[in-house]
Amino acid sequence: AMQARVQQDLAEIAGGRHSVSFAEAAEPVMGGEFLGCGALAGPPDTPYEGGVFEVTVRFPKGYPIEPPRVNFATRVFHCNISPDGLVGLAMLSNGWMPSTTLSQVLSAVSELLAHPDPADSRSSRSVSRACPEAPRTCEQ
Numbered sequence: 001a002m003q004a005r006v007q008q009d010l011a012e013i014a015g016g017r018h019s020v021s022f023a024e025a026a027e028p029v030m031g032g033e034f035l036g037c038g039a040l041a042g043p044p045d046t047p048y049e050g051g052v053f054e055v056t057v058r059f060p061k062g063y064p065i066e067p068p069r070v071n072f073a074t075r076v077f078h079c080n081i082s083p084d085g086l087v088g089l090a091m092l093s094n095g096w097m098p099s100t101t102l103s104q105v106l107s108a109v110s111e112l113l114a115h116p117d118p119a120d121s122r123s124s125r126s127v128s129r130a131c132p133e134a135p136r137t138c139e140q
Contacts, residue, residue, distance in 0.1 A: 002063050006034050009102035013038075016103055032061040037073075040106065043114040048076075055109070057102065067096035070109055079121045080112055087112070088120050 006026050013022045022038030029035045036057045042048030054073035060066045070092060072085040080088045091100060091108055 005064050006059050012103050034059040040110055046114050048113050064098040067092045079116045
C-alpha cells in the first residue's frame with residue numbers, strides 16, 4: 001500500500017503544473033523506506049528566485065500514516081531549514097494528515113521559501129541571515 005501511494009503521488013506531480021521536477025520513481029532504501037529526489041524552483045520575488053534547489057523526500061514504511069521527511073540537498077540559508085537541510089514545516093510533523101499528497105507538501109515547501117515562519121526556526125544563525133529585514137520578529 002505504501003509503495004502504491006508513493007507512486008500515485010509521484011504520478012500526480014509528473015502530470016501537474018508545479019515548479020518542481022521530481023523523479024518518476026522512488027528507490028527503496030534500508031528499512032523498507034523509499035527515497036525520491038527532485039528539484040524546486042526558487043519562488044519569484046524572493047532571494048531564491050532563479051535558483052534550482054535539490055530536495056530529497058524520504059517516505060517511511062508507515063507512509064501515508066506517517067509524514068515524509070523533506071531535506072534540501074542544496075545548501076539553503078533559511079530560518080525554517082536546518083543546517084543539514086531538514087525542512088521545518090508543521091504539516092510534516094504534528095500537522096500531518098494522511099490525505100496530504102507529495103504535491104501539497106512540495107507546494108508548502110516552496111511557499112515556505114517565499115514566506116519564512118520565524119516561530120518555527122530551525123537555526124538561530126540562519127534566522128539572522130534569512131530574515132535581516134525583520135530581526136525582532138525572527139528572534140521571537
